[in-house]
Amino acid sequence: MFVGPEALIAQGMAAGAVGAVSGLASAFPERVAAAVARPDGPDSAALGDVRAFVEQFPRHAALKRIVQRRGVDMTGEVRRPLRQLTDGERDALDAWLDALF
Numbered sequence: 001m002f003v004g005p006e007a008l009i010a011q012g013m014a015a016g017a018v019g020a021v022s023g024l025a026s027a028f029p030e031r032v033a034a035a036v037a038r039p040d041g042p043d044s045a046a047l048g049d050v051r052a053f054v055e056q057f058p059r060h061a062a063l064k065r066i067v068q069r070r071g072v073d074m075t076g077e078v079r080r081p082l083r084q085l086t087d088g089e090r091d092a093l094d095a096w097l098d099a100l101f
Contacts, residue, residue, distance in 0.1 A: 001017045013036065024051055026063055028050065
């Protein structure tokens with residue numbers, strides 16, 4: 001059994017889940033791995049807030065931007081019907097990432 005929503009990792013692990021299937025893991029693998037390894041730790045509690053912030057934006061484009069900003073050499077472009085980040089969204093996401101790291 002795997003838990004999906006990052007905010008529920010601690011609950012899921014306490015109820016018998018053995019891991020998580022996480023979209024955030026593509027951008028924050030170390031945080032998701034830490035939350036699964038130690039569900040009662042600070043990373044587990046913070047992942048719900050991280051997911052909530054990222055979901056203010058088009059998710060695929062936002063996750064690609066985060067991965068790109070974390071040093072992976074890739075394009076941030078997404079294919080239709082998904083949409084790109086606007087300049088304002090990109091700036092807001094970048095400011096959040098700067099504050100996070």
